[in-house]
Amino acid sequence: METSTDTGTETLSDHLEDAYEVVVVGGGAAGLNGALMLARSRRTVVVLDAGEPRNAPADGVHGLLGHDGIKPAELLATGRGEVRRYGGHVVRAAVDAVHRDGDGSGAGFVVALADGRTVRARRILVATGLVDDLPDLPGLRERWGHDVVHCPYCHGWEVRDQAIGVLATGPMSVHQALLFRQLSDDVVYFTDDRDLAPGQAGQLAAVGVQVKEGRVTGLEAGGLRLADGALVAREAVVVAPRMRVRADFLAPLGLRPVEHPSGAGDHLPTDQAGQTPVPGVYAAGNVTDPSAQVGAAAAAGAWAGARINAELVMAAATVTS
Numbered sequence: 001m002e003t004s005t006d007t008g009t010e011t012l013s014d015h016l017e018d019a020y021e022v023v024v025v026g027g028g029a030a031g032l033n034g035a036l037m038l039a040r041s042r043r044t045v046v047v048l049d050a051g052e053p054r055n056a057p058a059d060g061v062h063g064l065l066g067h068d069g070i071k072p073a074e075l076l077a078t079g080r081g082e083v084r085r086y087g088g089h090v091v092r093a094a095v096d097a098v099h100r101d102g103d104g105s106g107a108g109f110v111v112a113l114a115d116g117r118t119v120r121a122r123r124i125l126v127a128t129g130l131v132d133d134l135p136d137l138p139g140l141r142e143r144w145g146h147d148v149v150h151c152p153y154c155h156g157w158e159v160r161d162q163a164i165g166v167l168a169t170g171p172m173s174v175h176q177a178l179l180f181r182q183l184s185d186d187v188v189y190f191t192d193d194r195d196l197a198p199g200q201a202g203q204l205a206a207v208g209v210q211v212k213e214g215r216v217t218g219l220e221a222g223g224l225r226l227a228d229g230a231l232v233a234r235e236a237v238v239v240a241p242r243m244r245v246r247a248d249f250l251a252p253l254g255l256r257p258v259e260h261p262s263g264a265g266d267h268l269p270t271d272q273a274g275q276t277p278v279p280g281v282y283a284a285g286n287v288t289d290p291s292a293q294v295g296a297a298a299a300a301g302a303w304a305g306a307r308i309n310a311e312l313v314m315a316a317a318t319v320t321s
């Protein structure tokens with residue numbers, strides 16, 4: 001029997017039934033909150049989770065009411081315990097593919113795991129998050145989530161009043177510089193040989209962000225190295241990764257990510273209920289909304305879980321003549 005406690009101490013099990021009403025793919029904030037709603041609605045539900053949440057490198061989760069600063073792993077361990085408390089299963093497993101169920105059992109989908117097992121489901125909740133594709137710059141990757149950051153609401157307070165460098169990496173970079181200026185008087189925008197759009201130089205100047213032209217060749221302990229050899233001293237560096245969703249396993253259903261309107265990466269579009277264009281397949285969290293922080297991802301997962309439950313209730317209540 002699977003057991004767990006709220007303190008993050010878990011007894012792990014990879015027990016899997018042959019079929020569930022709902023299979024949740026991904027056990028971050030979105031997937032676990034979706035499963036919590038479903039388990040509390042007495043649905044049979046399993047969360048299949050590869051165990052690589054996006055914020056794993058971070059020291060703490062910030063801006064989350066009631067949990068500000070909690071370690072990412074501790075929050076998720078607590079969430080797994082809450083799902084299990086209501087009879088939901090949480091299994092460490094990677095999903096390779098989701099197919100339509102062709103055996104006529106009415107179960108809906110067959111989920112194929114990387115370890116060779118399969119499990120059937122009537123509904124799927126995709127909560128697989130995204131991968132941050134970082135700029136390929138020496139010295140950057142190892143500092144990601146510590147003093148190389150992307151989000152003013154996640155770690156802006158932690159770098160307040162520091163000498164901050166914003167590296168131009170994409171369409172969100174000037175916006176980031178403006179937001180981080182709220183947290184420090186000393187913000188330098190590094191163009192990395194990218195052109196500013198019309199009006200952006202004026203915006204940066206208006207709030208006192210300096211602009212440094214030239215290609216950046218690497219990050220060093222003391223700052224950013226430019227192609228001309230100069231080292232510009234900076235304590236923290238802001239980048240905008242390209243956000244790439246983890247959704248290849250949905251290709252057999254014909255479900256593929258599309259570019260997000262922000263230009264920051266791709267996403268799986270859904271309607272307001274979290275329903276994708278494939279009936280019975282829902283999505284929540286960063287896989288559909290790259291800007292969702294932990295609270296928003298959890299809320300979207302909870303909402304999708306509730307919508308799935310309501311859809312199954314209504315399906316059972318449908319009178320066929």
Ligand SMILES: Cc1cc2nc3c(=O)[nH]c(=O)nc-3n(C[C@H](O)[C@H](O)[C@H](O)COP(=O)(O)OP(=O)(O)OC[C@H]3O[C@@H](n4cnc5c(N)ncnc54)[C@H](O)[C@@H]3O)c2cc1C
Pocket residue numbers: 025026027028029030031048049050051052053054055056057058060061062063064093094095096127128129130132144145153154155246249284285286287292293294295297
């Ligand atoms: C460095 C950093 C720091 C951050 N700090 C904060 C912060 O302070 N506050 C805040 O609110 N937000 C923060 N965020 C944002 C936060 O990470 C996201 O809001 C949150 O992770 C989104 O939750 P999710 O459930 O959608 O995805 P995730 O948390 O990424 O969870 C997705 C899960 O799905 C699993 N998965 C993926 N593919 C498969 C598959 N095929 N089969 C099975 N499982 C799979 C993954 O392994 C992962 O466990 C930060 C992000 C980063 C990058």
